[in-house]
Amino acid sequence: MELIVNGHTTYAYTGGKPLDAAKPTVVFIHGVLNDHSVWILQSRWFANHGWNVLAIDLPGHCKSAGKAPATVEEAADFVVALLDAAGVQKAALVGHSFGSLIALETAARAPERVSHLAMVGTAYPMAVSPALLDSALNAPMKAIDMVNVFSHSMMAPPPSSLGPGTWLYGGSRALMRRVLASNREVNVFHVGFNACNDYANGEAAIAAVQCPVLFLLGAADQMTPPKAVKSLSAKAPSSKTVVVQAGHALMSEAPDDVLFALRDFLAG
Template identity: 25%
Template sequence: MIREAHVNGIKLVYREEGDPASPPLLLIHGRTANHNDWNGITQHFAARYRVLALDLRGHGASDYPGSYAVTEMAEDVVALLDHLGIERATLIGHSLGGVVAYQVAMNHPERVERLVLEDAPPPLPFKNRPPIVEDDSTGFDWRMMHQIERQLVDPDPAWMEGLGKITAPTLVLSGGKQSHVGTEAVAARIPGAQLVTIEAGHLIHVNARGPFLEAVDAFLNG
């Protein structure tokens, strides 16, 4: 079921599957993607969770307000939880979605039951990143691409400090040698985080869906 919520001054579109009485689980896609990125994943979790998969601001059918701070995206997530009357949720975030998820976990620890970060970039300066070149790709706001890039290349030092304050049980999934991200640095910083490496590159849930689901299930059931 596709729904929309007017929260934090914008329209957010999200997909909902599973029993509304089940524990809530929120899936947060990566940059340029949308809720459809989780097709096949949502159905797996909907057997025992109330699954929510949103389109972040600047993506998919959600609003393109022109303002794309990662911290704003995290506040959008919290506002969506408020709108739905959800006190605590499990968050699963891929790439940019993982950065948004760890922002929620560090700034609103009481809202996060468990945290899964799939190949989420660490808040460390990126060296030698090629510049973004716009093409005819659609389905997202190019302004978002440029603004997010600046934040990922030169992140706020407070983010690294914030990772150390995360209290939710955390699973960090690395795509291994084929990934450009280096999410191991995130796992090293979050207290008690489990690190699981799946040699699948950056898109673990796409390239290795079985091992991805196996690792996440083991963590969520643990």
């Protein structure tokens, strides 16, 4: 599905289903150097179980035109504009990594538009090492290899992910290279990492959130380890935390566990 958001074409995967105003809506927001496809199992399941699904490519990424968001705040404004363009008054937001910060900031800025907030593979602050920032800018292929080592805790996923024999490292590298190549005007790798590193409104934002909150974390996550969410969870005492056996690439390493956690959370 294509929507015109802020004057530019935005791609949203709907699971093959048309938007239905009578159904609840869930928006899936990807992380740095990813696209809508990282949510393939989860988005298709929700699309076939009574939900409108908008699994987006952020602006300047793959199938979406426009300027890649340089800050979390800028990306949050885009999500609100996306809801307007889709004619959706209220939606559940599910974000991974960079996307989790975008979802958080959106829920704080427009609480009346967000029914649920699920932060997957998240941390605050989401600091990025100077070495990784430098590599993302000056040696992106090297940085892609670094991120893949940090992001994965297994070589091949369970059968319900992309299928038996899928090579997580190779598949992820190919996706990241494709996303990087999709924007010839700006290095979305470095821009995204900078946005994560510079975001300083997390604690104020979580205090302003008015909807149910889920922290969905990977026990073996080296990028955003579970302990790194404590500053947010402490300010959201009624939130729920689920830890699954996975690294930072939760959606592919623990696809069923991630799906079931989201299913149970959004059913509430």
